[in-house]
Structures are given as C-alpha cells and as structure tokens.
Amino acid sequence: MFADAMQSAFGQDYLEWLGLLALIVFSAATAEGLIKTCLRRDSYDWRAYFASMADMVGRKLVGLLGLSLATPVFALAYAHRLTTIELSAPLAFLVLFVGLEFCYYWYHRVSHKSRWFWATHAVHHSPNELTLATALRLGWTGKLTGATLFYTPLVWLGFSPTAVLAALSANLLYQFWLHAPYIPRLGPLEWILNTPTHHKVHHASNEEYLDCNYGGVLIIFDRMFGTFVDLRDDIEIRYGLTTPLVTNNPVLISVHEWINLGRDVKAAGSLKERLEIVFGPPGGKPKPVAVAAAGRPVAAVAAEIGGPAH
Numbered sequence: 524m525f526a527d528a529m530q531s532a533f534g535q536d537y538l539e540w541l542g543l544l545a546l547i548v549f550s551a552a553t554a555e556g557l558i559k560t561c562l563r564r565d566s567y568d569w570r571a572y573f574a575s576m577a578d579m580v581g582r583k584l585v586g587l588l589g590l591s592l593a594t595p596v597f598a599l600a601y602a603h604r605l606t607t608i609e610l611s612a613p614l615a616f617l618v619l620f621v622g623l624e625f626c627y628y629w630y631h632r633v634s635h636k637s638r639w640f641w642a643t644h645a646v647h648h649s650p651n652e653l654t655l656a657t658a659l660r661l662g663w664t665g666k667l668t669g670a671t672l673f674y675t676p677l678v679w680l681g682f683s684p685t686a687v688l689a690a691l692s693a694n695l696l697y698q699f700w701l702h703a704p705y706i707p708r709l710g711p712l713e714w715i716l717n718t719p720t721h722h723k724v725h726h727a728s729n730e731e732y733l734d735c736n737y738g739g740v741l742i743i744f745d746r747m748f749g750t751f752v753d754l755r756d757d758i759e760i761r762y763g764l765t766t767p768l769v770t771n772n773p774v775l776i777s778v779h780e781w782i783n784l785g786r787d788v789k790a791a792g793s794l795k796e797r798l799e800i801v802f803g804p805p806g807g808k809p810k811p812v813a814v815a816a817a818g819r820p821v822a823a824v825a826a827e828i829g830g831p832a833h
Contacts, residue, residue, distance in 0.1 A: 593671035
C-alpha cells in the first residue's frame with residue numbers, strides 16, 4: 524500500500540532513488556569500519572556491524588508482512604481530516620517539517636518512558652559502540668507497537684499519509700550522520716540542529732546523560748521542554764544500555780527487551796501492576812510476590828523480578 528502511494532506521488536523511478544540512498548548509507552557505514560580498521564588501525568566491532576545489518580534485513584522482511592497498527596488509523600484520520608493540505612507552497616512544507624519534528628520529539632520521548640515502546644527502541648541503543656551502522660539498527664516490532672501513531676495528528680490536519688511517511692523517512696535519513704561521534708561541534712548550529720555532539724549524549728548510558736536530546740533534525744524542542752543536556756568534558760561517555768547487551772544474535776537483540784517485559788508481567792501480582800509494567804517507565808519493578816513460587820524462597824523469586832535498565 525505504501526509502495527503504491529509512493530509510486531503514485533513520486534513516479535516510477537522512486538525505487539531507484541531509494542535504492543541509491545540505501546547504497547550510499549550502506550557504503551558509508553561500511554567505509555567507516557574499513558577506515559578505522561585498515562587505515563587508522565583502531566578497533567571496530569565488526570560483529571556489531573553485521574548484527575546491525577542483519578537487524579535491518581530482518582526489519583525489511585517483517586515489513587513485507589504488511590502488519591501495522593497505524594495504517595487503518597491513518598486511513599480513518601485522513602477520511603475525517605480537517606482540510607486538505609497540498610505540498611504546493613513553501614509554507615506547507617514548513618508546517619509539515621516542524622509538525623513532524625514536534626511529533627517525532629514526543630514519540631522519541633515516550634519511547635524512553637514507556638516500556639511498550641522502549642522494547643523496540645532499546646534495540647537502537649543496544650550497541651556498545653556508536654557507529655554509523657548503529658543508525659540502521661532499529662528493531663523489528665516498531666510497526667506492530669503503533670509507533671507511527673504519533674504522527675496521526677498531521678494526517679488528521681490534512682497532510683496525506685504518503686507525505687507524512689515520506690517526511691518521516693527524510694527525518695530518519697538526516698539522523699544517519701548523527702551516529703558519527705568523531706564529528707566535532709558545529710558552532711552556532713548546535714543551538715538549533717540536532718548534531719553528532721548532541722546525539723552521542725543521547726546514546727550515552729552514563730547516569731548524567733540518560734533520557735535527553737530526543738530531537739530528530741532540530742534540538743529546539745529539547746531546549747523548550749527541558750530535556751536538553753549538553754556534552755560535558757569531565758565525563759567519559761559509555762555507550763549502550765545501562766545493563767550492557769553482549770550478544771550479537773540479531774534475533775535476541777530484537778526480542779531481548781520483550782523477553783524482559785514478559786518476565787516482569789508474568790511476575791506481577793495484579794492486572795494493575797501488569798499495566799504499570801507494560802506502559803510504565805523502563806527500570807520499573809513489579810512489587811515482590813508475597814508467597815514462594817514452585818517451592819522456592821520468596822527472596823529467590825523476588826531477586827528474579829526487575830525491569831530493564833536503560
């Protein structure tokens with residue numbers, strides 16, 4: 524459905540452009556590893572690189588199933604839209620750009636604050652080294668959890684689903700280069716744009732850097748809503764999850780947080796606690812059960828209960 528809409532909007536050759544962009548992204552991520560390994564003689568985690576590539580392939584295969592919570596909601600919102608906004612004037616493009624950036628900020632922020640969305644987003648934060656390949660590791664379950672629903676207001680306002688999804692793709696494409704932590708500060712642009720400096724803070728697992736810098740292209744909403752954190756010279760950045768994920772198995776990488784979530788839901792004692800675990804923040808823990816399970820001491824059972832750190 525999305526492919527047909529894109530073809531209708533951009534012509535028969537849109538697949539060629541997408542293929543070219545994919546080739547450029549893949550080539551840049553690979554070149555980064557080769558340069559670090561062969562020319563600079565620095566360490567580079569090639570296993571993590573291939574895990575990220577496998578994650579990307581797996582995501583594309585899952586996407587072929589056509590399962591998405593947002594698709595019917597987008598269709599309903601567009602059928603009852605307030606007006607029709609054609610992308611025929613600069614103002615329309617500006618409204619779509621800023622509106623999508625606003626929606627992306629809140630999607631990204633909620634993805635760090637709700638385990639339902641974090642279970643997918645944690646995949647992106649799982650590499651213990653920040654590289655361009657990290658940008659390609661996004662998990663397999665985003666469409667199944669309804670992540671794209673955050674952009675429904677733009678469709679209801681009057682932008683076509685095709686335009687919104689195309690703008691989102693462009694937003695994510697911009698973020699590719701943000702995963703190059705060796706790029707220095709960019710002067711006055713740091714006040715407005717999301718830059719590699721801001722984004723490596725976002726990927727850090729240091730306590731001082733957790734849950735900040737959620738912007739996609741812009742950093743202004745982080746500054747407005749108090750979630751901006753600047754890079755500090757006195758802190759050595761640690762990348763990855765606060766409890767490091769050491770596997771390079773792409774299946775385990777994609778489902779590890781769902782396994783943790785399922786374990787904690789199973790250990791909870793009531794429906795209310797289960798809902799709090801599913802939609803509450805990562806790191807939240809269910810209350811310990813009051814009785815022993817399967818003949819084991821309460822302390823042993825309680826020790827196994829706990830949410831993920833992020």
